[in-house]
Amino acid sequence: MKEGRPRSFYVLAIFFAAYVLFLYGPMIAIYVLSFQGPQGGLTFPMNGVSTFWIAKLFQGTGIVDLGAAFRRSLLLGVIVMIVTVVLSVAAGMAFRRKFKAQSILFYSAIASLIVPSIITSLGISLEFRIIDDLIKAHWNENFETSMGLLTSGLGAHLTWTLPFGLLIMFAIFNRFDPRLEEAARDLGATPWQTFRHVVLPIILPSVIGIGLFGFTLSWDELARSSQAIGAVNTLPLDLQGLTTTVTNPDIYALGTVISAVSFTVITLALGTIHMLNKRQAAKGSDAGQGLV
Amino acid sequence: MDMSEEVLQQASPGLIPGSGTARAAKPTRLSPSFISWLQAGPMMLVFLAFFLIPLVFVVIVSFWDYNEYQLLPALSGRGYTDTFEGCIAQLPDLCTIAKTYLKTLKLCFLVWAITLFIGFWVAYFLAFHVKSKTWQMGLSLLCTIPFWTSNVIRMIAWIPLLGRNGLVNSGLTKAGLINHPIEWLLFSEFSVVLALVHLFTFFMVVPIFNSMVRIDKSLIEAAYDAGATGFQTLVNVIIPLAKPGIVIGSIFVITIVMGDFITIGVMGGQQIAAAGKIIETRVNALQFPAAAANAVILLAITFLIITMMSRIVDIKKEL
Numbered sequence: 388m389k390e391g392r393p394r395s396f397y398v399l400a401i402f403f404a405a406y407v408l409f410l411y412g413p414m415i416a417i418y419v420l421s422f423q424g425p426q427g428g429l430t431f432p433m434n435g436v437s438t439f440w441i442a443k444l445f446q447g448t449g450i451v452d453l454g455a456a457f458r459r460s461l462l463l464g465v466i467v468m469i470v471t472v473v474l475s476v477a478a479g480m481a482f483r484r485k486f487k488a489q490s491i492l493f494y495s496a497i498a499s500l501i502v503p504s505i506i507t508s509l510g511i512s513l514e515f516r517i518i519d520d521l522i523k524a525h526w527n528e529n530f531e532t533s534m535g536l537l538t539s540g541l542g543a544h545l546t547w548t549l550p551f552g553l554l555i556m557f558a559i560f561n562r563f564d565p566r567l568e569e570a571a572r573d574l575g576a577t578p579w580q581t582f583r584h585v586v587l588p589i590i591l592p593s594v595i596g597i598g599l600f601g602f603t604l605s606w607d608e609l610a611r612s613s614q615a616i617g618a619v620n621t622l623p624l625d626l627q628g629l630t631t632t633v634t635n636p637d638i639y640a641l642g643t644v645i646s647a648v649s650f651t652v653i654t655l656a657l658g659t660i661h662m663l664n665k666r667q668a669a670k671g672s673d674a675g676q677g678l679v
Numbered sequence: 680m681d682m683s684e685e686v687l688q689q690a691s692p693g694l695i696p697g698s699g700t701a702r703a704a705k706p707t708r709l710s711p712s713f714i715s716w717l718q719a720g721p722m723m724l725v726f727l728a729f730f731l732i733p734l735v736f737v738v739i740v741s742f743w744d745y746n747e748y749q750l751l752p753a754l755s756g757r758g759y760t761d762t763f764e765g766c767i768a769q770l771p772d773l774c775t776i777a778k779t780y781l782k783t784l785k786l787c788f789l790v791w792a793i794t795l796f797i798g799f800w801v802a803y804f805l806a807f808h809v810k811s812k813t814w815q816m817g818l819s820l821l822c823t824i825p826f827w828t829s830n831v832i833r834m835i836a837w838i839p840l841l842g843r844n845g846l847v848n849s850g851l852t853k854a855g856l857i858n859h860p861i862e863w864l865l866f867s868e869f870s871v872v873l874a875l876v877h878l879f880t881f882f883m884v885v886p887i888f889n890s891m892v893r894i895d896k897s898l899i900e901a902a903y904d905a906g907a908t909g910f911q912t913l914v915n916v917i918i919p920l921a922k923p924g925i926v927i928g929s930i931f932v933i934t935i936v937m938g939d940f941i942t943i944g945v946m947g948g949q950q951i952a953a954a955g956k957i958i959e960t961r962v963n964a965l966q967f968p969a970a971a972a973n974a975v976i977l978l979a980i981t982f983l984i985i986t987m988m989s990r991i992v993d994i995k996k997e998l
Contacts, residue, residue: 395808395909396808399803399808400808402800403801403818406797406880409877410822412840413833413836413837413840413877414825414828416836417836417839420839430845431845431846473721474722474725475722477717477718477721477722478721478722480718481719482719484715486712486719487712487715488719488723489715489719492719492722492723495727495730496722496726499726500931501931501934502934502938502981503934503955503977505938505955505977506977507729507730507733509733509737509962509970509971509974510730510732510733510734510736510737511733512962513733513737513740514732514736539729542728542729545725545729546725546726549726578714599827603827603828606829607828609831609941610938610939610940610941613941613959623831627831627945630835642831642835642836646828646829650828653824657820
């Protein structure tokens with residue numbers, strides 16, 4: 388094409404920069420505001436600079452028991468991450484072959500992604516209510532509820548993370564060279580050995596990506612948790628509860644802490660992916676290494 | 680059925696026919712179809728238990744009766760009649776429920792139009808103007824990271840900017856442009872639309888970018904050589920080829936906004952009624968059949984919109 392940049396480049400570059408500013412500007416504002424002094428309010432200008440509000444969170448003197456919510460969200464996020472990785476990789480492998488009901492699974496995943504979250508959440512809560520009623524009627528009158536963080540809550544989060552995991556697996560196998568597996572088979576590898584020593588190392592960077600999606604989507608999930616989580620709250624739910632009563636920078640401090648966890652996980656995951664890709668580039672080929 | 684197979688064939692070319700060739704080796708091996716079930720079964724079970732069966736329950740419960748304390752498993756249309764109470768008597772005036780759905784559709788349309796505009800040009804810039812792969816990846820990542828952080832935080836982030844004493848108001852006051860703070864900046868339809876655009880433009884950028892990077896650059900050069908202006912190339916070459924991404928992005932944004940109750944609640948100061956909000960209110964009042972009835976209506980509208988959109992393009996082929 389032409390040399391030099393057309394005028395549209397500069398117009399769109401400015402548009403893009405404005406979009407990025409729009410995306411990040413408000414978030415940066417609350418990160419800054421969470422470092423207000425003890426007299427600080429909800430808006431600029433800053434009233435002193437301190438870590439008072441963040442320290443207050445960790446003392447547990449705030450409005451809700453954030454420590455417990457923090458641990459619950461973390462636990463749920465880690466479990467969702469592990470389950471999402473395992474089930475997505477397994478199902479992704481299955482989709483490379485024809486099997487009955489594969490279009491049912493595919494459509495379920497897509498539908499789960501686009502049916503409004505409130506409906507999924509309501510459905511899960513109704514399902515568990517009906518289960519509870521059955522248990523009360525037939526087995527144990529004093530039964531409280533089967534809803535909880537790791538039953539209905541876990542299920543609700545998985546309906547959100549698994550479709551992403553499956554779609555990423557499709558993308559991975561889209562550019563996977565099956566000749567590598569054939570070579571392993573020809574050398575006498577069992578299917579499990581082929582997977583463990585050939586397929587997995589190659590797809591590992593993207594699998595880390597699935598884990599990243601799994602954890603952060605669960606960590607920040609709100610709409611599906613709202614009806615389905617049971618009696619306890621996750622961190623985003625507590626945060627949402629605070630928005631109606633907010634009067635001081637508590638809420639910004641909490642926002643900053645939650646974001647810090649998200650960003651740490653993203654950075655760790657991206658760092659690992661980068662490292663794995665580099666390793667693959669360095670060790671993946673033995674061309675030019677001689678016969679030893 | 681056969682269409683999905685076609686897609687999967689595309690997703691893993693050569694694998695489906697080739698998978699049977701090396702199988703004869705050991706008789707003790709599990710049959711391939713059993714392995715498939717083992718691999719895909721767990722995910723299918725999760726969707727069955729936490730998505731498909733719950734959806735069935737939503738439909739069933741929407742036809743149940745209820746009182747102030749509990750669900751009554753008896754066939755009743757009360758969930759629906761309560762929802763549309765007085766709608767016919769009030770004609771030609773619109774009843775509350777109809778107004779609420781119209782308002783939801785209006786919000787939806789506004790957010791869709793704005794996210795489409797922003798998303799298209801952001802994707803266009805990334806796909807056609809950023810030449811280096813590293814920069815392309817870096818800048819896409821820059822747009823993606825906020826999607827991975829809490830929505831509530833991104834909502835409340837507008838308070839210090841739009842509030843009564845926020846940056847915008849104090850800036851305008853100091854500049855002498857206004858005497859009193861503008862009240863409609865926060866907790867209004869304006870702030871709801873702004874927050875939704877802020878949260879969900881990502882869902883437009885990614886699919887549109889994906890379709891655009893797949894466009895063969897030589898087609899654009901051909902259009903250019905044939906004397907097309909930039910605008911003609913855009914309308915006749917790029918937009919038709921990016922259509923699948925546009926439709927997929929639109930489906931995401933529309934379904935999210937149709938069901939949203941959190942953003943509309945927080946940014947509307949709990950004052951704006953919307954389809955998702957009705958469901959939440961009904962649940963909080965323990966009127967589950969009425970909540971379920973509204974969920975069924977919302978589902979039907981969402982389904983209708985998706986069907987209309989997928990008429991435009993075969994979504995499955997593009998994934």
